Amino acid sequence: MTLPAITTSPPPGFASTADLTDKPATLDEIVPGVLAYTAEGDPNVGAIVTPDGIVAVDARATPAAAQPWLDELRQVTDVPVRHLVLTHFHAVRVLGASAFGAREVVASEATRELIRERGAQDWESEFRRMPRLAKDPGSVPGLTWPTVTFCDRLTLRLGGRTVQLRRLGRGHTGGDIVVWLPDERVLFAGDLVEAGAALYMGDAHVEEWRTRTLDAVAAMGARALVPGRGPVVRGDDVGLAIEESRRFLTRLRDAVARARDAGADLRQAFGAAHEAMAPHYGDWPIFEHCLPFNVKRVMDELDGRPPAVWTAETDAAVWHELSAPAPDTTP
Secondary structure (H helix, E strand, O other): OOOOOOOOOOOOOOHHHHOOOOOOEEEEEEEOOEEEEEEOOOOOEEEEEEOOEEEEEOOOOOHHHHHHHHHHHHHHOOOOEEEEEOOOOOHHHHOOHHHHOOOEEEEEHHHHHHHHHHHHHHHHHHHHHOOOOOOOHHHOOOOOOOOEEEOOEEEEEEOOEEEEEEOOOOOOOOOOOEEEEOOOOEEEOHHHOOOOOOOOOOOOOHHHHHHHHHHHHHHOOOOEEEOOOOOOEEOHHHHHHHHHHHHHHHHHHHHHHHHHHOOOOHHHHHHHHHHHHHHHHOOOOOHHHHHHHHHHHHHHHHOOOOOOOOOHHHHHHHHHHHHOOOOOOOO
């Protein structure tokens, strides 16, 4: 399968289309054999290295984009990747999977269903919105399908290590999972938690995410946490990252709700949300990238609508509505 045909022009106003500068990456060994590869505002990936093989966490957007991470990993070990775990379905995290040569690709059953329902549309939309992440898009052989799925919990035991995969609740998507090392108390949180980076809410279940799901993340008591974006956090900073993620969701939700209750349309709600959020979050990576989609999703959820299937046409329609001139209210 190749990239779906592009039928509309890229929406030029989205900040992500102009984000073309590579970000320097950092390899962080959290505890011996547990690695995170992070870069400012880009999707984090990681690995749990054992003598019997590697459990890799997330895959980046294309095989070519994944290769620098795999090159770093091969400086550490030459053991094969046994399991590639996908924390959720978004294209920038899953479509590089073929580069890993993993024996098994593991995800929640809900993520498999989301790939079936909207994976192709997300592929087209995300690659057009974020061209820098989609390095050599022609290297993607097709949608990434998990070979192993589970409902709520799956335990992997490999080379003396226990790796638990848990679905704590809906949040960033309907299928998010975390990767938990109970002995080391290290948590790969996927995009349920970010550290000094904006949260993307286009496919989110916002109310559940900011309440029950983040409560469950906090209750795990991690000593170190790998967020979806931003640096690894340790000690007291783990709780701070979780609560800052919750505050981001809550402040945005409240700003949009106030505007909606006052009769605002999407364009006006976006303006109100930007005014409320930018003083605190405006310099965070991908804040401007995410805000149009975040406001749209919150408006939809407040109106009782589930997450829509994002398409390139949806992107263009949202941008058209946001950039429309304000109505003339002159008497």
